Amino acid sequence: MKSAKSKQRLNEMRTPARSKQNLLTGDRDPVYVFCRLRPMQRDADVPCVKIISPTTVLMSPPSTALSYRNENSKTMKYTFREVFPPETSQQEVFDKVALSLVEGLVKGKNGLLFTYGVTGSGKTFTMTGESNNCGVLPRCLNIIFKTINDCQAHKYVFKPDKMNMFDIQTEAEAMLERQQELHKFKTGKKNHSNPDLAMSSRDVTKIEGLNEDNQYAVFVSYVEVYNNSVFDLLEDGPPSKTPSAKLIREDGARNTYVHGVTEIEIKSAEEAFDAFYLGLKRKRIAHTSLNAESSRSHSVFTIRLVQAPVDAEGEAVIQNKKFLSISQLSLVDLAGSERTNRTKNTGQRLRETGNINKSLMTLRSCLEALRENQIGAANNIVPYRESKLTFLFKNFFEGEGQVRMIVCANPRAEDYDETLQVMRFAEIAAEVEVAKPQITDIGATIGLMTGRRKANRLFNAAKENLARPEAKDLELDLGLVYSLGPDFPSLELNSSQAAHITKELMAHLEMRINRREQLKRIKALKDERFRSSLLELEKELMELKSENMSLRGQLSTADQRIRALEDRITTTENTSAINQRKLTEITEYTSQLKRELQEKDLLLNQNKLEKEKQKKILERKYNNKIAAEHEKAREIHTENERLKSTKKEHEKIFKVIGQALKSGNEGGDNIDYPRSTGDVAAETYRDFTPGSTPRALPAHMLTPFSLAQNKETPGSSRRGIAVANPRHRRSLSADGRGWVEHTPSKIVPMGTVMKPSIVNSKVVNKLKSVKDIANSKTSKYCLISQEQDTDGELETKLYKGDVVPTCGGGAQVIFSDVEMLKQFSPTRESNQSNNISGPSCARHSGKRRETTHSPPQTPSNASKKQRIVIGED
Structure with missing residues (x-):
């Protein structure tokens, strides 16, 4: 559903229908369409167009034409405003087509002239001409400057404002810009014009009816429409530079213009030719099968004439943009319509041909819609925006002005089909009407004397x-x-000349009466304007008074607000001061707390250092104790050696005694010989079971494992083998699987054969990454910790578990077993046990397995991919 705003915009785009009232009053003019035939290039060419009257041509299709078989198209007549035969001169074409447009331009009317036709039909020749035979465009420029030569304003008095309007500058500002331009271009600019196009002054006629009380300035611009894009041909830069594309916009009066186009102020026809040929070098021209220099774009050369009245003294321009009058004459050289099967174009030329034909079809569609709206009272939307060319010409068809078209035709039979379409387009264009412009004398409306x-x-x-x-x-x-005019003529009445003098006197009096009436009207107009000015001033005075009262009320209100704000500012400042004091106190308190915290940190560090010292002292004591134990072990070993030697001596003695007894008592077999000490020890060792505390073991059975390996004696070899028997090792610690042995960095050596031993295990002091556990080679985990029991003795615990992979790619440890190694003091055991006979002289390691012990509750690893419970003292 369309909004009201969009509907209003659509209504503005529609062209009002032509009514019978408009036709009767004559406030609209039709589009004048002229036809110009090109001379035949070769004598052997057969014409298909024939002039039967100064306004009518007859077209007969040749046998090679596509429409030859159509009976309705065999012979057709087309009527124009005027038909120019091939021998018509350029001056005659200009006088009958473009001279009225130039006259309207000088008087403040808009005008549009464009040439239309097939490629190679003479459009560019008609518009531009050639050396010593210039066309419409150079003749327009020559006659414009011939007419306004004495009434031109100084350069830069009128300056474009880049929004399709002009600003008026004072003479001082204009002189300053002229000096800057002179300093910038003190080296002469290169002339791009053709001097042959400049006509002599005797060949140019001056247009009558120029308002000499105005000052004039001429501005020119040159653009081309190429591939439905608008390019500025006068843009700054070398001629070889490709100009940038421009946008078409609408100004405040809904007139379309090329935004950002370069408008050059010119003061002579030579300067205009210079600008024209500079743009002509940038225009797209290419070679085709039908034309050696075929225009590949539509070129638009625009002449804008700005005029403004001078003041009452007749010197300077009135500094008011409302009194400006801007008229525009656009000279358009359309690109030729062509068929691809004749031009044989491909690639870029083919794309250009398609865009040219599309823009010309859009122009035809717009004219058809205009004709239907004006003749049939229709309300169709005119598709101006479908092409940049038609959108640029929108003002000429919907506004006020004069539109002229020159249809150029090549009468050759080969061009019949294309020429037929051109004639039909001209027939449609001739039925479109444009509103007549209304010319007003701005100086007379503001009370200035002519x-x-x-x-x-x-x-x-x-x-x-x-x-x-x-x-x-x-x-x-x-x-x-x-003044009312010249003096009165002679009043002497003679009989022979009385009638003549009376007539002169009557004419003189009528002239003075008319002059007086004109002065009265001007005075009345000035009085009315002065009265209106006084009324406006009085009205403005009353408005200013009311505005002054309103402003005073606003000022009092503002004063009250200011006082209230001052009170709030004072309160805020007091609150801010209180908060500042509180902040200072809190800052001091914070500083004090920081100092106390530092002191406590120092005390903690001192306590830590003292604990480290105590730890070192305890370690030294422990090491000393271990050294004493080792010393005792050496003493025991020495004692064992001594006892062994004593035993040997005793055995020798017993052997001698036995031999003596045997010899003395050969018949006594039931004698009970005493057993050796080794047999007693072996029997005692057989009674020992793991997990129990051996009692009354001989001292030589408690020899350290290392010493038993290094030194073997005949009497101790059996005992050493018994102690080092693999079945007495910890079976749960040596199963041969992939173990991770998590051992603290500082562990106290146990000094016993019962120490844990895991073969081919990976020993780590700290779990640093997930890869330490979560890998394919690890399936078991062992955590070793040491602590003191309630009696102050050293206790070693081994927490064992299985490594199980998790869903997230990590691993978790499930603890399943705990082993404990505990040190017992022989002294303490001898004192507490009354059943042990004899003092104990060696350390004893006991092993106890607790299968129901739960693993310690310790924090898990920091990684998200594993869940490992680890406890470490």
């Missing part, structure tokens, strides 16, 4: 004459603008 500029020149000349010595007694009427 002829003030000429009167000012006469006045300045008279002042110069008064400055001469011989002209002191010369009387001069300084009110030239307000």
Whole structure:
């Protein structure tokens, strides 16, 4: 559903229908369409177009034409405003087509002239011409500057504002810009124009009806529409540079213009030709099968004439943009319509041909929609925006102005089909009407007297004459603008000349009466304007008074707000001061707490250092104790050696005694011989079981494992083998699987054969990454910890578990077993046990397995991919 705003915009885009009232009152003019035939290139060519009257042509299709078989198209007549035969001169075409457009341009009317036709039909020749035979465009420029030569404003008095309008500058500002331009271009610019196009002054006629009380300035711009994009051909840069694409916009009066286009102010026809040929070098031209220099774009050369009235003294331009009058004449050289099967274009040329034909079809569609709206009272939307070319011409068809079209045709039979389409397009265009422009004299509307500029020149000349010595007694009427005319003629009435003098007197009186009436009207208009100005000033005064009262009320309100804000600021400042004091106190308290914290940290560090010292002292004591134990072990070993030697001696003695007894008692077999000490020890060792504390073992049975390996004696070899028997090792610690042995960095050596031993295990002091446990080679985990029991003795615990992979790619440890190694003091055991006979002289390691013991509760590893419970003292 369309909004009201969009509907309003669509209504603005539609062209009002032509009614019978419009036709009767004559406030609209049709589009004047002229036809110009090109001369035949070869004598052997057969024509298909024939002129039957100054306004009518007859077309007969040849046998090779596509529409030859169509009976309705065999012979057709087309009527134009005027038909120019091949021998028509350029001057005659200009006088009948473009001269009225130039006259309208000078008087403030808009005009559009474009040439239309097939490629190679003479459009560019008609528009531009050639050396010594210039076309429409150079003749327009020559006659414009011939007409306004004496009324041109100084350069930069009118300056484009980049929004399709102009600003008016003072003479001082314009002079400053002229000096800057002179300093910038003190080296002469290169002339790109063709001097042959500049016509001599005797060949140019001056247009009558110029308002001499206005100052004029001419601005030109040159653009091309190529592949449905608009390019500025006068953009700064070398001619070889490709210009950038421009946008078409609408100004405040809904007039379309090329945004950012370069407009050059020119003061002569030569400067205009220079700009024209500079743009012509950048225009896209290519060679085709039908034309050696075929235009591949639509070129638009625009002449804008700006005029503004001078002040009452007839010197400077009135500094008011409302009094500006801007008229525009656009000279368009359309690219030729062509068929691909004739031009044989490919690639880029084919794309250009498609865009040219599309833009020309859009122009035809717009003219058809305009004709239907004006003739049939339809309300169709005119598709101006479908092409940049038609959107640029929108003002000429929907606004006020004059539109002229020159249809160029090649009468050859080969071009019949293309020429037929051109004639049909011309027939449609001739039925479109454009509103007539309304011309108003701006100077008269604001109460300025006609002829003030000429009167000012006469006045300045008279002042110069008064400055001469011989002209002191010369009387001069300084009110030239307000005089009623020349003096009365002679009033002498003679009989023979009475009638003649009476007629002259009557004409003179009528002239003076008309002049007086004109002055009265001007005075009344000035009085009315002065009265209106006074009323406006009084109205403005009343508005200013009411505004002053309103502003006073606002000022009092603002004063009250200011006082309230000042009170709030004072309160805020007091609160801020209190908060600042509190902040200072809190800062001091924080500093004090920090100092106390530092002192406590120092005390903690001192306590830590003292604990480290105590730890070192205990370690030294422990090491000393271990050294003493080792010393005792050596003493025991020495004692064992001594006992062994004593035993040997005793055995020798017993052997001698036995032999003596045997010899003395050969018949006594039931004698009970005493057993040796080794047999007693072996029997005692057989009674020992793991997990129990051996009692009353001989000292030589408690020899350290290392010493038993290094030194073997005949009497101790059996005992050493018994102690080092593999079945007495810890079976749960040597099963041969992939173990991770987590051992603290500082562990106390146990000094016993019962120490844990895991073959081919990976020993780590700290779990640093997940890969330490989560890998394919690890399936078991062992955590070793040491601590003191309640009696102060050293106790070693081994927490064992299985490593199980998790879903997230990590691993977790499930503890399943705990082994404990505990040190017992022989002294303590001898004191507590009454059943042990004899003092104990060696350390004893006991082993106890607790299968129901739960693993310690310790924090898990930091990684998200594993869950390992580890406890370490």
